[in-house]
Amino acid sequence: MKRVVVVCPGRGSYGREQLGSLRGAQDLPSVMAADAMREALGRPTPSAMDASASYSSRLHVAGENASILTATCSLADHDRLLQAGRVKVVAVIGNSMGWYTALTAAGALDVPHGLRLIETMGQYQAENVTGGQILYPLCDADWNPLPSPEVDELLRHVPGLFVSIRLGRQLVLGGTDEALRIAMTRLPARRIGDRDAPFQLPLHSAFHTPLLLDTAGRAARDLMDLGFQAPRVPMVDGVGKVWFPLHADPHTLGAYTLGTQVVAPFDFGLCVRTALREFAPDALVLLGPGGNLGSAVAQAMLDEHWSNLRTRADFQRRQEEDPIVWSLTRPEQRRLALGEP
Numbered sequence: 001m002k003r004v005v006v007v008c009p010g011r012g013s014y015g016r017e018q019l020g021s022l023r024g025a026q027d028l029p030s031v032m033a034a035d036a037m038r039e040a041l042g043r044p045t046p047s048a049m050d051a052s053a054s055y056s057s058r059l060h061v062a063g064e065n066a067s068i069l070t071a072t073c074s075l076a077d078h079d080r081l082l083q084a085g086r087v088k089v090v091a092v093i094g095n096s097m098g099w100y101t102a103l104t105a106a107g108a109l110d111v112p113h114g115l116r117l118i119e120t121m122g123q124y125q126a127e128n129v130t131g132g133q134i135l136y137p138l139c140d141a142d143w144n145p146l147p148s149p150e151v152d153e154l155l156r157h158v159p160g161l162f163v164s165i166r167l168g169r170q171l172v173l174g175g176t177d178e179a180l181r182i183a184m185t186r187l188p189a190r191r192i193g194d195r196d197a198p199f200q201l202p203l204h205s206a207f208h209t210p211l212l213l214d215t216a217g218r219a220a221r222d223l224m225d226l227g228f229q230a231p232r233v234p235m236v237d238g239v240g241k242v243w244f245p246l247h248a249d250p251h252t253l254g255a256y257t258l259g260t261q262v263v264a265p266f267d268f269g270l271c272v273r274t275a276l277r278e279f280a281p282d283a284l285v286l287l288g289p290g291g292n293l294g295s296a297v298a299q300a301m302l303d304e305h306w307s308n309l310r311t312r313a314d315f316q317r318r319q320e321e322d323p324i325v326w327s328l329t330r331p332e333q334r335r336l337a338l339g340e341p
Contacts, residue, residue, distance in 0.1 A: 003279070004089055004285045004326075005089075005275045005281045005285070006081070007094065007293060008074050008092065009070060009098050009287065010096035011066045011071075011097040011122075013292055014070045018050075019051075020050060022051070022072065023050070025076045029079055030072060031047060033111045035047050037115050037119065038068065041119075049069050057203075061202050062125070063124075063204070064125055064126040066122070067118050067119070071100065071104075071114075073287075074289070075101060077288050077328045081338065084338045087283075089233055091242075091278070091279045092231075095165070096238075096266055099238060100121065101287075103117070103228075103235070107231050109227065120223060130214075131179075132174070132205065133172050133174045134180055134183060134198045136151065136172075136190070137190050137192050137197055138171055139299070142312045143295075143298075146190075150186060150187055151171065155173075160175045160179035161176075161179035162206070164209055164266070166265065166266070166267040168268070168299030169269075170296060174207060174208060174211065180200065208265050210263050212263050219258040220258050228257070230243075236274045237271065239260075239264070240274040242274065269300040272297055272301070273303060273304045283323065284326070286327040288329050294327055298315045298325060301315065306324075
């Protein structure tokens with residue numbers, strides 16, 4: 001049985017191509033719970049949004065919907081993974097909002113409390129986007145690191161600009177509208193896949209920066225009664241700390257989740273590297289929706305020289321011969337994890 005680390009994506013993972021991700025999943029425990037919660041609140045259910053005839057930025061990208069929709073898809077995949085019984089989960093990690101999903105998948109919050117956390121934090125964004133985020137690569141198309149002195153210069157001299165997420169060999173900057181405008185005009189043009197960078201993430205607040213201090217305070221007041229507990233399986237957070245079963249302090253875990261994690265940079269690359277060092281998995285399983293964390297995970301592996309991988313070509317050869325990253329959105333890799341035809 002393969003030993004795997006489960007990876008939970010952030011809210012930007014659900015795109016046009018992910019419509020229909022929950023088809024046939026309505027009887028899974030997490031999906032039923034999420035649908036029931038949203039229906040009781042008089043809001044569109046994840047299943048209904050996923051079954052929409054067309055993709056709508058207003059519906060699917062808005063934070064108050066995107067968060068719960070992404071998390072429900074991820075938890076549905078996690079339900080399937082556990083039901084299949086083909087792997088042993090040795091740790092759970094998540095990127096940005098995916099940390100909330102990870103808390104639920106690892107058992108640090110039960111499903112109702114985990115969904116309440118995700119829903120509450122998402123609803124804070126309704127008509128209340130604070131600042132924004134831009135994505136910028138720190139590498140070329142072959143994932144070779146590129147010198148980026150302009151980034152350091154901007155962070156030193158532009159008020160209201162902060163590191164938000166370290167995403168492998170990519171960087172998410174968060175800041176005020178004016179700070180992001182300056183960064184967008186001064187950062188040298190680069191490419192991420194088929195997109196020009198830097199580019200701004202739509203309808204995203206400046207998560208993981210001091211601009212969210214008021215949000216952290218509100219979360220501490222509104223969610224102080226969440227039932228945090230030691231997880232059933234280890235978790236690695238956005239500063240590389242491992243939270244172990246039996247030893248994790250629930251109060252400290254809640255304080256990190258509702259406080260530090262909201263206002264301080266989230267280092268997803270360090271999260272992946274720590275999981276590799278501590279748990280030596282056979283593979284990392286990327287829950288849906290989307291597979292957009294694949295490159296960030298792979299780049300963290302290169303930084304770690306994991307399994308003697310040093311270049312993008314090395315990683316691609318390994319994926320062809322004996323995949324070490326399994327994205328549940330890819331049929332051939334989904335079969336490895338779930339045994340589904």
